[in-house]
Amino acid sequence: MSIAAWLRGLTSLFFPALCLGCRRAIEGHDQLLCVRCEAELPPNNSWRHTENEVTDRLAGRLPLVFGAAAYSFREGTVCQRLIHDLKYHHRPDVGRALGRRFGERLAGVEALADLHGIVPVPIHRRRRLQRGYNQAEAIADGLGEVLGVPTFPRALRRKSFRGSQTKRGKLERLENVRDSFALGRGDFAKRHLLLVDDVLTTGATLHFCGNALLEAHPDVRLSIAVLAVAER
Template sequence: MSILSEWLRDLRALLFPERCAVCGEPLARGERFVCTLCRTTAPLTGYWRETDNPVAERCRDLLPVHRASAFLFFVRGSGWRRLIHAFKYRGRWRAALAMGRWYGRCLRESGLYDDVQTVVPVPLHFRKRCRRGYNQAEYIAEGIAAELGARVDRKSVRRCRNTASQALKPRRERAANVEEAFEVRRPERLAGHVLLVDDVMTTGSTLLACAGAMLRAAPGCRVSVAALAVSRRGLGIRE
């Protein structure tokens, strides 16, 4: 890098500093998206290190999933909630990719997801995808897959019903809202260990509806689920 290019970069950083997506403070050199302090104090679950954890127990009550975990607790009113909403609703897809890489490194280091061959993002209905312009779960899945050395499959599973937002539904109606909302078009591609990825797990209805469709269509595969964030309330944990 030339002296002039370095000087211009430093001037831009001085006038228009990149800010932490969680706390809003300017990022130091070498920091990306989330500052070191916020990373250190992140509400991590640690569930990716445990075969049996509250997310796995919740899922296995309803489906024979192989593994299940979540990375962060979805804390209402926190900067982490704002970060998730930023890439979910305000176009900050690069933050979703970066968070996926961080989560993927933790999954790899745990040793419990070493044999994952395929990563499948929970699909959006094409109408919702057109309105939003992208599917944030795909970027999380890309980050995870890059760390696990797996491939991302965006085409084998599709959302065949344009369901109402789960966030607008009371807990008791969420499972019915996503019932038969997913279909598998290429079951032969779902062989071996498949990791199903979504951004937020509240009651687990969406993830489990999608995982159920995959298990019915490809009964020989092992399906694991990974959510970037999980609601304590959805797990029955007092906040």
């Protein structure tokens, strides 16, 4: 148990759990959201169609067996607050919990029947030190737990560390992402892997991650699951 988790456990003895959406007290410490905020987090079900918001965004760049997003991402929504807590407020448990929920929805999907394992999009080790964990790995762990497949957090490696990308121009960002990934460990020839990330925006990150795997492992088959797809 991490110190943060231990402290939360201790704190919950004296203080009620707070809803991550509206910060009001809620019953039950295993819940993330109050009933009202839960209703404001409508699941994205477009993955029920073979061609959907996720596969569309990677179309022509990465061949996919299956693509899915758990939620739609918009500014100022409950979904954004959950992902903010996951990334910036030391809450890997939020990623694992949402990953498990997503896994329950994806269990039994035929396209994933032969899934070999899950590859989280890597972050640079310096970022990992700052944050204490990789948020994509937390989501992957939750998903893998429910789907009954292992997570391969070292299948890919992030080479470059360039600080925040948010202030850079789109082209420059794309160039940065292109050279960012290197192959890690594992032999995945002919395997079916699920690439996992927190938010899908342009698709550049997943595109280059997927291609790094494809170049190295002949006939690897790829699917994608993201917590949220940013609305355009």
